[in-house]
Amino acid sequence: MTASGPQATLKEMGLALPDAPKPVASYVPTRRSGNQVFISGQIPVSDGQLLAKGRVPTQTSLETAMACAKQCTLNALACLNAEIGDLGRVTRVVKVGVFVASEPGFGDQPKIANGCSDLLVEIFGQEIGQHARAAVGVSALPLDVPVEIEFVFEVSA
Numbered sequence: 001m002t003a004s005g006p007q008a009t010l011k012e013m014g015l016a017l018p019d020a021p022k023p024v025a026s027y028v029p030t031r032r033s034g035n036q037v038f039i040s041g042q043i044p045v046s047d048g049q050l051l052a053k054g055r056v057p058t059q060t061s062l063e064t065a066m067a068c069a070k071q072c073t074l075n076a077l078a079c080l081n082a083e084i085g086d087l088g089r090v091t092r093v094v095k096v097g098v099f100v101a102s103e104p105g106f107g108d109q110p111k112i113a114n115g116c117s118d119l120l121v122e123i124f125g126q127e128i129g130q131h132a133r134a135a136v137g138v139s140a141l142p143l144d145v146p147v148e149i150e151f152v153f154e155v156s157a
Helices: 006-012 062-084 109-124
Strands: 030-033 036-042 090-101 132-138 147-155
Touching (some): 006 109, 062 109, 062 147, 090 109, 109 132, 109 147
Antiparallel strands (some): 030 036, 036 147, 090 147
């Protein structure tokens, strides 16, 4: 992260936050409790389109699933920004839960999760961006997406 903050870092990386995705079921995208903001599971949607569908690695490649994890992260940051108004208020990425629709025997969920984790560290720096994490293989995810990620951020008042 540069001294100019996460938004400038995103711009330097050639990335922009999308509009915060709207819920596709009965839930809210964010819930704040004290100084923590919980972000509901984000799926890899960009410009209203799913980036991929199907289980990893037979229907979605490892590389595509990693790109999906990055998009889930950008979507989560868009939701967070809508909630708190400035990503510079993030004091810590607390936890990330990564769910990967996986074929039986597939065990590279952590590599896919790195698509998210590495991006968070790149945007916020190691001190703020490094986090606790789970990377879990599941048989199916909503809308047949290959990756869904939930987040917990700590923010300043």
